[in-house]
Amino acid sequence: KSKETRKCGAIQYAKHTVSLQANHDHSAQSFEIGGFLYILVVSYSRNGRRGIDSVIYRFDGATLARYQSVATDGAIDATYFVIKGERYLAIAQHYGDRTSLKFRVKSQVYKWNGQKFVYFQSLSTTGAHAVESFAIDNENYLAFANHYDTSYSTHS
Secondary structure, three states: OOOOEEEOOEEEEOOEEEEOOOOEEEEEEEEEEOOEEEEEEEEEEEOOEOOOEEEEEEEOOOOEEEEEEEEOOOEEEEEEEEEOOEEEEEEEEOOOOOOOOHHHOOEEEEEEOOOOEEEEEEEOOOOOOEEEEEEEOOEEEEEEEOOOOOOOOOOO
16 A cells, blocks of 8 residues: 555555545646646546646645645646746646637646746647656657547547
8 A cells, every 4th residue: 555546536555545625537647746646637527627737635644634736727637847947737628618619728837936837838738638748959849649629539
């Protein structure tokens, strides 16, 4: 039980199990900042609504507690990355209730301000299904896997 396991509606870590709010949670991303473990639970929908927040939890070695919410709209995946000491979360959003364009919902990037993640930038995506960060020759990139925009012939 000392390793992380995935369970719908719960996170089990280091012999601790914590029940989480039951949304249509699609993925989780863990990362460490300042000696604390954080887990972003990426929420796609709740009660048929997609314009809901995803939640960041913080584990202090004894308890896992809700730390922060970030605004998301049909979120489906996330990646944590660091550029020149600055920490970011990129969240792929698949389908939006907050926009009339539905699958053309913009994906979000949040930046750590020393205390919490704050909105940094929106990126145009089309039914995004995944996001990944990577570097080539010390240049950093974000790649989004676009999935659908009224047809399956969209470009990533």
